[in-house]
């Protein structure tokens with residue numbers, strides 16, 4: 402383990418995992434496709450699913466630009482604002498805009514209390530998941546156009562197959578002996594004469610690049626997705642530089658003896674020993690010096706950050722000063738409130754020394770027009786047709802209650818509309834679901850009226866306390 406630090410995450414596997422999460426059902430933020438900024442980083446009023454909140458989006462764009470240049474590490478940003486003002490949405494937009502090469506990790510602060518590991522271990526893992534290592538590796542390839550594949554069935558029928566593969570470039574032609582494994586690999590990739598392929602000499606992996614142009618006219622019946630490529634030039638054997646990005650956490654897991662890379666897929670990684678991390682850090686430092694690897698500082702997003710406690714905050718203070726630290730983005734909807742684990746209060750529930758290290762972006766409430774825009778976008782995302790009048794009513798509801806509540810009514814209303822065999826949601830459907838589902842204010846009203854019938858009722862004191870602690874009644878720090 403000391404010498405061979407492995408970085409190769411079986412590529413195809415990881416891809417599948419990502420693919421699965423992308424096929425998610427329609428989520429709260431699935432309409433967000435980016436930050437919706439123009440080249441000058443000005444926010445377009447409505448773009449990429451984002452509406453309004455121009456200041457905050459522009460600020461997020463500036464941060465993003467710094468992250469992409471890879472210059473900043475260890476900076477932290479706090480997005481602060483009332484509930485439902487798009488803090489999480491902006492973070493999701495940033496994640497989308499970053500692309501796939503820069504790691505983005507999302508963590509709800511309360512998650513770290515429910516994992517089977519210490520809080521600091523969970524945070525360390527989250528930090529290391531957010532740092533990419535871009536590794537350059539030289540590999541030896543054989544690249545050429547297949548002239549002929551010839552497989553000898555052994556005389557006895559069963560047993561190992563052997564064969565010959567003839568490959569050519571524009572300049573040369575060579576015959577290679579094939580073993581059982583290579584024959585299977587060729588079959589699996591459905592390689593036939595006329596294909597241009599590469600064979601990785603180290604792993605034996607075969608990749609089909611496409612069909613040679615010289616064969617274009619032989620096959621009229623080929624699917625339109627067939628890619629035609631030139632027959633390669635020069636030598637059959639080539640050296641190619643391959644670049645892949647893995648996260649520090651992935652390297653940790655692969656190299657921690659008790660885990661193995663399978664743990665990456667189950668997510669069940671347990672605690673990782675400090676020695677393993679130390680070794681990997683020094684190895685990565687070595688690679689950097691040799692020019693074999695670059696560090697790509699990514700983004701760690703901690704939502705609902707006021708849920709962390711004082712131990713976590715002091716860990717963050719320290720971890721952000723490390724030279725291999727990602728950009729940490731936090732979000733909170735709390736005003737002046739208690740810091741968890743202490744009896745002191747502080748703005749956003751964060752200790753002052755941590756706040757001092759943060760740049761703060763604040764979000765503001767939406768106007769009526771913006772709410773209507775967001776609702777329209779959500780209707781589209783949820784495939785719901787709605788009349789203009791219905792949208793107006795829903796917007797009114799959004800202003801009176803909350804944006805979230807009115808977003809939730811969309812699907813419910815469309816179900817009601819479908820029941821009466823209508824294709825469009827109309828005012829009556831909105832009215833119906835508005836009376837079926839209570840928002841917070843009416844629910845409290847209901848509680849007051851029927852308090853005798855509820856269990857554990859202590860309306861006078863505890864309700865006051867609860868209202869005090871509920872997120873939206875706390876005045877935001879200005």
Ligand SMILES: Nc1ncnc2c1ncn2[C@@H]1O[C@H](COP(=O)(O)OP(=O)(O)OP(=O)(O)O)[C@@H](O)[C@H]1O
Pocket residue numbers: 429430431433450451452453454482483484485486487488489490491733734775804805808
């Ligand atoms: N500017 C916006 N453009 C488009 N959709 C938005 C915008 N702001 C918020 N939304 C949508 O409104 C809903 C509520 O916003 P979001 O969850 O981001 O609020 P939040 O600020 O994170 O609130 P909380 O403090 O309660 O976590 C989400 O579905 C979000 O996608």
Ligand SMILES: [Mg+2]
Pocket residue numbers: 488489490704732
């Ligand atoms: Mg949120």
